[in-house]
Amino acid sequence: MSNKIVxxxxxxxxNASSSSNSNSSNSLSSVGDASAMxxxxxxxxxxxxxxxxxxxxxxxxxxxxxxxxxxxxxLTCCPTCRGSLGNIRNLAMEKxxxxxxxxxxxxxxxxxxxxxxxxxxxxxxxxxxxxxxxPCPGASCKWQGALELVMPHLMMSHKSITTLQGxxxxxxxxxxxxxxxxxxxxxxxxxxxNFMLVxxxxxxxxxxxxxxxxxxxxxxxxxxxxxxxxxxxxxHRRRLTWEAMPRSIHEGVASAILNSDCLVFDTSIAQLFxxxxxxxxxxxxxxxxxxxx
Numbered sequence: 001m002s003n004k005i006v007x008x009x010x011x012x013x014x015n016a017s018s019s020s021n022s023n024s025s026n027s028l029s030s031v032g033d034a035s036a037m038x039x040x041x042x043x044x045x046x047x048x049x050x051x052x053x054x055x056x057x058x059x060x061x062x063x064x065x066x067x068x069x070x071x072x073x074x075l076t077c078c079p080t081c082r083g084s085l086g087n088i089r090n091l092a093m094e095k096x097x098x099x100x101x102x103x104x105x106x107x108x109x110x111x112x113x114x115x116x117x118x119x120x121x122x123x124x125x126x127x128x129x130x131x132x133x134x135p136c137p138g139a140s141c142k143w144q145g146a147l148e149l150v151m152p153h154l155m156m157s158h159k160s161i162t163t164l165q166g167x168x169x170x171x172x173x174x175x176x177x178x179x180x181x182x183x184x185x186x187x188x189x190x191x192x193x194n195f196m197l198v199x200x201x202x203x204x205x206x207x208x209x210x211x212x213x214x215x216x217x218x219x220x221x222x223x224x225x226x227x228x229x230x231x232x233x234x235x236h237r238r239r240l241t242w243e244a245m246p247r248s249i250h251e252g253v254a255s256a257i258l259n260s261d262c263l264v265f266d267t268s269i270a271q272l273f274x275x276x277x278x279x280x281x282x283x284x285x286x287x288x289x290x291x292x293x
Contacts, residue, residue: 039103041096041100042100042101042102042103044093044096045066045093045097045100045102047066047067047068047071048065048066048067048079048080049067049068049071049075049079050068050070050071052068052070052105053068053102053117054066054067054068054069054093055068055069055097055102055117055120056094056097056098056117057069057089057094058089058090058093058094058097059072059085059086059087059088059089059090060086060088060089060090060093061078061080061081061083061084061085061086061088062083062084062086062088063078063080063081063083064090065078065079065080065081065083066090066093067079067085072085097117098116098117098118100116100117101114101115101116102114102115102116102117102120103115104120104123104124104127104129105120105124106124106127106129106130106131107129109129109130109131109146110129111127111128111129113127128220128221128222128250130250131144131145131146132144132145132146132147132149132150132249132250133249133252134150134153134154134157134158135150135154135196135216135218135249135252136154136158136161136185137183137185137198137200137253138181138183138200141157141158143157147218147219147220150218150249151194151218154187161185161186161187162186162187163186163187163188163189163194164186164187164188164189165188165189165190166188166189166190167190167191167284167285168282168284169186169188169282169283170280170281170282170283171184171186171197171199171280171281171282171283172278172279172280172281173199173278173279173280173281174277174278175277175278176201176211176270176274176277176278176279177277178201180203181200181201181202181203182200182201183198183199183200183201184198184199184200185197185198185199188283188285190285191227191285191287193217193218193219193223193227194217194218194219195215195216195217195218195229195246195283195285196215196216196217196218196249197213197214197215197231197281197283198212198213198214198215198216198253199211199212199213199279199281200212200213200214200253200257202257208266208267209266209267210264210265210266210267211263211264211265211266211267211269211270212253212256212257212260212262212263212264213231213242213262213263213264213281214247214253214256214257214261214262214263215229215231215244215246215247215283215285216246216247216248216249216251216252216253217246217247217248217249218249219248219249220248220250221248221250221251223248224245224246224247224248225245226287227245227246227285227286227287228243228244228245228246228285228286229243229244229245229246229283229284229285229286230242230243230282230283230284230286231243231263231281231282231283231284232281232282232283232284233263233265233269233273233279233280233281233282234273234280234282235273235275235280236272236273238272238273240263240265240269240273242262242263244261244262246285
């Protein structure tokens with residue numbers, strides 16, 4: 001059997017290039033026009049009070065003016081015409097809204113996503129560009145801001161937090177017998193990143209107390225995936241170990257504690273490793289190339 005070689009046919013180079021450039025130009029123009037049109041339509045849904053978007057179900061005043069559901073619950077009359085707000089559904093605007101792409105509310109922090117209103121809330125809940133909250137547990141601090149501002153905030157507003165350098169650190173929690181709910185926090189700097197170790201004591205039931213130890217990375221979820229850590233209680237010929245991936249401060253520690261997805265031990269275990277009411281926790285962070293998780 002012979003092998004048959006089929007040579008490709010050549011197109012006229014000038015015509016091909018011209019056609020390709022024309023198609024590319026038309027395509028880019030279409031995309032740009034569609035984006036501009038969607039942005040123009042989205043602007044029609046801006047709330048006149050808070051400038052957020054009025055999303056379905058959309059209610060209007062008797063003159064047809066719109067206001068978002070959040071502001072509407074606080075108003076007694078239409079902010080545009082001062083008329084009665086009423087409960088009139090604007091079905092036409094709801095239909096238009098279902099075909100408009102709205103920008104993420106975190107666009108000022110760098111998010112470029114455009115979403116249907118049905119996708120918007122879910123995206124914004126987990127958007128990597130949403131502002132970071134202060135990661136200190138138990139604090140009433142309401143600060144929020146960009147990731148690069150988290151460490152300056154902690155250093156200026158939470159100076160009581162100890163920050164240590166190195167890859168092999170012992171976190172000493174003092175006075176673990178203090179009554180009630182108590183938090184101990186330490187920062188560790190290594191591998192070019194900052195980790196926050198949190199030990200939280202909670203009153204559970206009938207006076208029963210539990211300790212929860214967990215590590216957060218001052219960074220994004222994607223960055224957290226590059227690391228693992230080991231927490232270890234060690235002493236009196238006993239050892240208790242927990243290994244996991246650090247959580248991003250975007251996630252926080254509340255859900256991990258709720259699901260016991262961290263190092264958990266009760267008062268009796270703590271006393272086995274404590275020394276005069278002080279508990280030492282060995283903390284070993286690892287880069288992804290060194291961990292076996």
